Amino acid sequence: MSAVSHHPLSLPRFWAIVMKEFIQMRRDRVTFAMMIGIPLMQLLLFGFAINSDPKHLPTAIRAADQGPFARTLVAALRTSGYFALVREAATEAEADHLLKLGEVQFVINIPQDFSRRLLRGESPTLLIEADATDPAATGPAISAVRAIADSVLNRDLTGPLARLRARAGPINFAIHAHYNPENITQYNIVPGLMGVVLTMTMVIITALAITRERERGTMENLLATPVRPVEVMVGKILPYIAVGYIQVTLIVLAARLIFGVPMIGSLALLYGVALFFIAANLAVGITFSTLAKNQLQAVQMAVFFFLPSILLTGFMFPFRGMPEWAQWVGTCLPNTHFLRIVRGILLKGNGLAEIAPEIWPLLLFLAVAMTIGVKRYRQTLD
Amino acid sequence: MSATDLVIDVAGVTKSFDGKIVVNAIDLAVRRGEIYGFLGPNGSGKTTFIRMLCGLLTPDAGSGTCLGYDVRTQQAEIKTHVGYMTQRFSYYEDLTIRENLDFIARVYAVPDRAAAVQRSLARLGLENRSHQLAGQLSGGWKQRLALAACLIHQPQLLLLDEPTAGVDPKARREFWDEIHQLAADGLTVLITTHYMDEAERCHRLAYLAYGKLLTRGTLAEVLTASGLTTWTVTGPGLRELAAALRGLDGIEQVVAFGNTLHVSGRDPARLEAALAAHRDAAHEWTRVRSSLEDVFISLMGTAKDNFA
Numbered sequence: 045m046s047a048v049s050h051h052p053l054s055l056p057r058f059w060a061i062v063m064k065e066f067i068q069m070r071r072d073r074v075t076f077a078m079m080i081g082i083p084l085m086q087l088l089l090f091g092f093a094i095n096s097d098p099k100h101l102p103t104a105i106r107a108a109d110q111g112p113f114a115r116t117l118v119a120a121l122r123t124s125g126y127f128a129l130v131r132e133a134a135t136e137a138e139a140d141h142l143l144k145l146g147e148v149q150f151v152i153n154i155p156q157d158f159s160r161r162l163l164r165g166e167s168p169t170l171l172i173e174a175d176a177t178d179p180a181a182t183g184p185a186i187s188a189v190r191a192i193a194d195s196v197l198n199r200d201l202t203g204p205l206a207r208l209r210a211r212a213g214p215i216n217f218a219i220h221a222h223y224n225p226e227n228i229t230q231y232n233i234v235p236g237l238m239g240v241v242l243t244m245t246m247v248i249i250t251a252l253a254i255t256r257e258r259e260r261g262t263m264e265n266l267l268a269t270p271v272r273p274v275e276v277m278v279g280k281i282l283p284y285i286a287v288g289y290i291q292v293t294l295i296v297l298a299a300r301l302i303f304g305v306p307m308i309g310s311l312a313l314l315y316g317v318a319l320f321f322i323a324a325n326l327a328v329g330i331t332f333s334t335l336a337k338n339q340l341q342a343v344q345m346a347v348f349f350f351l352p353s354i355l356l357t358g359f360m361f362p363f364r365g366m367p368e369w370a371q372w373v374g375t376c377l378p379n380t381h382f383l384r385i386v387r388g389i390l391l392k393g394n395g396l397a398e399i400a401p402e403i404w405p406l407l408l409f410l411a412v413a414m415t416i417g418v419k420r421y422r423q424t425l426d
Numbered sequence: 427m428s429a430t431d432l433v434i435d436v437a438g439v440t441k442s443f444d445g446k447i448v449v450n451a452i453d454l455a456v457r458r459g460e461i462y463g464f465l466g467p468n469g470s471g472k473t474t475f476i477r478m479l480c481g482l483l484t485p486d487a488g489s490g491t492c493l494g495y496d497v498r499t500q501q502a503e504i505k506t507h508v509g510y511m512t513q514r515f516s517y518y519e520d521l522t523i524r525e526n527l528d529f530i531a532r533v534y535a536v537p538d539r540a541a542a543v544q545r546s547l548a549r550l551g552l553e554n555r556s557h558q559l560a561g562q563l564s565g566g567w568k569q570r571l572a573l574a575a576c577l578i579h580q581p582q583l584l585l586l587d588e589p590t591a592g593v594d595p596k597a598r599r600e601f602w603d604e605i606h607q608l609a610a611d612g613l614t615v616l617i618t619t620h621y622m623d624e625a626e627r628c629h630r631l632a633y634l635a636y637g638k639l640l641t642r643g644t645l646a647e648v649l650t651a652s653g654l655t656t657w658t659v660t661g662p663g664l665r666e667l668a669a670a671l672r673g674l675d676g677i678e679q680v681v682a683f684g685n686t687l688h689v690s691g692r693d694p695a696r697l698e699a700a701l702a703a704h705r706d707a708a709h710e711w712t713r714v715r716s717s718l719e720d721v722f723i724s725l726m727g728t729a730k731d732n733f734a
Contacts, residue, residue, distance in 0.1 A: 260516070260518075260519065261512065261514040261515065261516040262516045262517065262518055263516075264482070264512050264514075264516055265510070265512055265516035265517065267482055268480055268481070268482055268505060268508075268510040268512075269505060269530070269533045269534065270502060270505045270506045270533065270534065270535075271533055
């Protein structure tokens with residue numbers, strides 16, 4: 045209440061404002077959806093989808109020894125729930141390739157004379173290679189391995205073999221954390237930020253671009269000129285692609301100079317693939333802007349897209365820790381694939397062949413979003 | 427008159443939104459060099475009709491040509507030869523006047539763009555303001571900019587949707603002088619307005635209500651066709667008098683114009699009979715020529731009856 049006012053507070057006046065707010069809230073469907081949708085989405089994502097103790101991580105076995113102890117050990121690893129034995133690798137090269145592609149998180153190497161050396165009490169070495177680009181994904185599984193091996197072998201080592209139990213450890217574990225040996229979280233987060241930052245800014249900027257034209261009335265004028273829908277769309281996208289590249293460059297520089305993130309792969313390849321990702325996000329923004337009635341709605345829609353893009357893509361939480369439905373949602377989002385590409389190129393030194401399986405989903409997404417955008421845009425006045 | 431003299435020639439043009447008919451079977455023919463006034467209450471379908479003429483909307487039914495191009499299939503060609511000024515200012519407020527004109531000139535691929543922009547700045551007296559942001563302009567200057575922009579590609583037809591709404595009388599007069607000059611040079615102009623004085627400056631008129639074309643022709647033709655007789659009355663107690671007159675047999679409408687009442691009816695004899703009982707020495711009664719406004723108010727009343 046202002047100081048000069050001589051009127052006391054009026055309940056009816058206050059109530060008039062309250063009622064008006066409720067009516068407007070009900071009319072503004074998108075805001076309403078946001079009020080209900082955001083908490084629901086967060087509940088679902090944080091409550092069900094996000095798991096900081098990821099299990100069933102795809103694992104390849106390279107077993108040079110098929111003896112009984114090796115088999116017991118493999119069975120125990122499987123029942124622990126942490127490892128899903130999906131592949132068998134015959135050679136070291138094959139194992140490396142699987143890790144590089146990201147098809148498996150772990151390779152468990154059982155050496156040739158594992159059972160024999162175990163019986164001799166020579167503590168044979170079990171080598172576990174991990175794709176440690178995301179330390180959060182591999183950490184819990186690795187710490188589980190040691191306990192599993194001890195308890196399982198103790199069960200098998202009976203009778204005359206019981207003497208082996210007494211020793212500090214019947215087998216040695218060697219763990220190779222590939223790509224990020226020191227388990228530095230920044231190595232995973234900083235390249236991942238590239239996808240997140242691009243998603244947020246690209247979608248919001250373009251979502252506003254066409255909505256602004258409509259809100260200010262300039263769209264009608266634009267449509268009355270000979271300009272074609274595709275010209276408007278591509279013309280609006282192009283300047284923001286340049287903006288996207290500036291962001292990519294900023295993040296690459298910061299990653300290198302401030303965080304010391306290793307950059308093994310080709311930056312040229314990264315810049316090339318980034319084009320598809322930037323374009324895909326811009327197309328989403330354009331599609332939103334054809335759906336939104338005003339700039340506020342456009343921003344709200346962008347938030348709806350942004351939330352799963354950070355939570356379900358493997359940026360914040362291990363992708364493989366999520367239940368299957370969440371992984372499916374994640375697979376549909378361009379950021380999931382871009383994160384794998386960026387981490388693959390920078391940390392693993394992946395080339396075009398290795399990232400190809402992640403490029404085509406990006407292209408597919410781009411094509412679908414662009415088609416919807418152009419189709420929707422055509423209908424804006426009729 | 428040959429067919430090529432008709433810049434707009436459409437028949438049966440119809441458009442509905444969500445099952446509601448907004449434009450209902452309109453026929454319209456506009457000759458080259460003509461200023462054609464389009465009148466009607468808000469929501470009568472004027473804007474929708476104009477949007478169909480300039481290729482922004484496709485008619486649900488009906489056919490015809492605009493500048494010789496089919497309004498259903500050749501919308502791209504129409505757009506390049508038509509200048510359309512929207513009801514709401516629709517240029518970029520965060521661009522300067524010159525940048526706006528330059529953008530529009532590029533979009534229309536105007537040859538020798540720099541010169542064209544300069545010419546249009548000069549013609550409309552915008553040279554000194556060319557570096558001002560469009561958003562900072564007053565209503566009158568915004569309207570000048572909009573006119574300059576929709577003329578920059580030298581269109582053959584100008585579609586103006588309430589161009590003078592919210593513009594002061596002097597600026598309006600200057601605007602109309604400009605429009606007459608353009609028409610004299612051979613440009614055809616279709617203009618919607620709510621102002622009767624502007625309607626009277628048009629060569630021909632059409633009146634639209636509830637999506638239907640109710641009357642059309644020159645000013646004289648429209649007045650004659652209405653068949654309306656009007657009396658004015660001045661004096662004391664006009665409000666009571668108006669209440670007493672309303673609803674009497676022979677009186678179709680009683681409208682207050684300041685200190686004068688306009689009493690109109692279609693049958694002069696019945697109208698006079700109805701008035702006779704209310705004539706007294708305190709009031710001055712004069713029979714006048716019905717104004718365009720009387721006619722349009724009457725048309726609107728009739729249209730409402732038909733609609734119900």
